[in-house]
Amino acid sequence: MLKYTIKRIIQGIVTVWFIATVTFIAMHSVPGDPLTGERGMSEEIRQNLEQKYGLDKPILEQYIIYMGNMIKGDFGISFTQQNRSVNDIIREHFPVSATLGILSIVFAALGGVLWGALTAIYRNRLPDVVVMFLVIFGISVPSFVIAAMSQLILVNINTSFGFSILPVAGWGTISHMLVPSLVLGLGTMAFLTRLMRSSMLEVVNADYIRTAYSKGLPAQRIFLKHQLRNAILPVITVIGPAIASITTGGFVVELVFAIPGLGRFFVQAVQQLDYTVIMGTTVFYGAFLVFMVIIVDLIYGLVDPRVRLE
Amino acid sequence: MINKSIALKVSNLHVEFDTYGGVIKAVRGVSFSIKKGLTTAIVGESGCGKSVTVQSIMGLIPKPPGKITRGEVYFEKQDILKNKKINGKDIRGSKIGMIFQDPMTSLNPTMKIGDQVAETIQTHLGLSYSNAFKKAIDLLDLVQIPDAKQRASQYPFELSGGMLQRSMIAMAVACRPSILIADEPTTALDVTIQSQILSMLSDMQKENDMAIILITHDLGVVAEIADEVLVMYGGEIVEKGDVNEIYNNSSHPYTLGLKEAMPTNIKGEKKTLKPIEGSPPDLFRPPIGCSYFDRCPVAMNVCEKNRPETYEISKDHHTNCWAHHKYATNSFK
Ligand SMILES: Nc1ncnc2c1ncn2[C@@H]1O[C@H](COP(=O)(O)OP(=O)(O)OP(=O)(O)O)[C@@H](O)[C@H]1O
Ligand SMILES: [Mg+2]
Helix, strand or coil: CHHHHHHHHHHHHHHHHHHHHHHHHHHHHCCCCCCCCCCCCCHHHHHHHHHHHCCCCCHHHHHHHHHHHHHCCCCCECCCCCCCEHHHHHHHHHHHHHHHHHHHHHHHHHHHHHHHHHHHHCCCCHHHHHHHHHHHHHHHCCHHHHHHHHHHHHHHHHHHHCCCCCCCCCCCCHHHHHHHHHHHHHHHHHHHHHHHHHHHHHHHCCHHHHHHHHCCCCHHHHHHHHHHHHHCHHHHHCHHHHHHHHHHHHHHHHHHCCCCCHHHHHHHHHHHCCHHHHHHHHHHHHHHHHHHHHHHHHHHHHHCHHHCCC | CCCCCEEEEEEEEEEEEEECCEEEEEEEEEEEEEECCCEEEEECCCCCCHHHHHHHHHCCCCCCCEEEEEEEEEECCEECCCCCCHHHHHCECCCEEEECCCHHHHCCCCCCHHHHHHHHHHHHHCCCHHHHHHHHHHHHHHCCCCCHHHHHCCCHHHCCHHHHHHHHHHHHHCCCCCEEEEECCCCCCCHHHHHHHHHHHHHHHHHHCCEEEEECCCHHHHHHHCCEEEEEECCEEEEEEEHHHHHHCCCCHHHHHHHHHCCCCCCCCCCCCCCCCCCCCCCCCCCCCCCCHHHCCCCCHHHHHCCCCEEEEECCEEEECHHHCCCCCCCCC
16 A cells, blocks of 8 residues: 555656646747736846846756756746745635635535435436436536526525625635535536446446345445445546546636636736746646545545555 | 245246336246245246246345236245335345355445444344454354454455355355345355355254255256255246156156256266257247247147146146146157
8 A cells, every 4th residue: 555655656746747847848839938028128128037037048957947946846936926936826825726626526526426326216217307407517518607607696696685695706704615616516516426326327236235135234224335335436536537627627717706716827827928827836736636636546445445455 | 755844935926027128027927835944946047037036035126127916925924025014124134045146246345244244133133333243253254264353354355256155155144044045156156165055055054944945057956955846947837846756757848858958967977968949938928828838849739828737746746737637648758
């Protein structure tokens, strides 16, 4: 188990290095640089700035310097936001994004397992048909549409009650978090529902379920210990990728709900070619996702004894 | 013949499956009784309804698509098909235990062996988890699993097929059931393990006066350990009775055909195998006369349109074949 964990961590580090390098190359191949577009900049000032930020050095040297700093945990200073270090930006805004993301994934996983199990039990009956219709809706409608729609509905509810039941946008309290995380998790939940449903349908016909019945166990025990536990395995394997899709989906939802998360800085930085912020946020997100996938794999090992030994 | 009291009586059982292709009439009017302390073997070719028959007794027929359309199963003076409550916790696993063909897939892959045995004990005997687990270890020891204590904390994938089937037996007999149903318990195992397991079952039977229903394709095994035999064909019982009678005085052409088609394990005996030509009846549209009519070497006109009556060959031996009618023109011997 320990050997496996260490192996996974080393793999993860290589992945992050790869992400950093590809981002670096892509970023520098885009025409222009962070100083383009600054109005009325004389050649002299430009040269001074380039020197200050090290942009005048050969690209390979820039790469080595950057990687060196990154290993020390220093992502540099933002080009466009005066005197703000990328580390500060991440430190300040990532917790917001993480809270939103974690709430969404918890919501998506719980909902997916619950709805999936329910639809499997009510297979081809009304609850199944209704939920599966909503699932198609949830998978096919993009989250920014659902985000805008939910805001519209919230506004209508709030006005009809005459006071604010749930805030339409902003951040700070639990009530602010509720709707955005639901919206953000919805697509993933729909996807997990489908997965859980088919997995559950397979499990209920398994030989060991027949054995469980033949032992005269109470229905509730058969459901929890024998059906649910085994049906959940395929769902856990996709939680890693699901976290990735929720993270990227978060950029849009943060924008719509005016949430001060990291996503906004990322999008802005790309538009302005703010080299350090792009690199910093990309590498940070990359490392975060790789870390989450490792965690999920380790959890899978706990749930499924068959992969524990490897 | 041994006179023993009846442990379970099945009467006129009919089971159907409603599938996309139509209604499969898997079991059609099966009646038999099994006796305490004896082993009743059910034989017959694949698809003839052996598993469906015993699963109906246990209430394990998946509904839908399955449906028990007619019949009764009497156990301890009650019709357990009618009384849903009895056929749950009160009978399954406690008074009737069951083991299945494939031990590799019949155990929960994510649950410790010991826990799987213990949960039966917990459910029926009301023991605490830790006491049930201790008792589970004793049971695993009883079914001759080496290092039972360590094995109890392992998962199914860490055990061999033979050990898994032993664990299944431990689960099935944990509450000392009066009936044990074994649906091809040794088909997936190699021959040496097979005989060990069968002799272990016989030992348990003697201790508890347990009735065993054994489904098998191996006539050698039947000859060795069965007391009574039910021969099934196309969802019906065509011949039933004492094992010696069935072997030495086979009174149905299908039984004869089976004997000739199957290799025996009896030493020194050499024979050329003779397959039964043709195929089993279409269970979507079962024949109105004798099910075996198409393949029967001695079929008569009467067999095509009329269901054979039951004839008593001797007190413990019955068969459904027109050849035993007093005006029969053909005799198959
Ligand atoms: N769940 C089910 N759905 C549809 N048909 C079924 C189902 N279970 C059994 N049957 C049908 O019932 C018939 C009898 O099946 P059964 O399993 O009892 O045969 P068997 O005698 O046990 O055969 P084998 O020796 O291969 O185990 C078969 O034709 C089978 O197709
Ligand atoms: Mg079978």
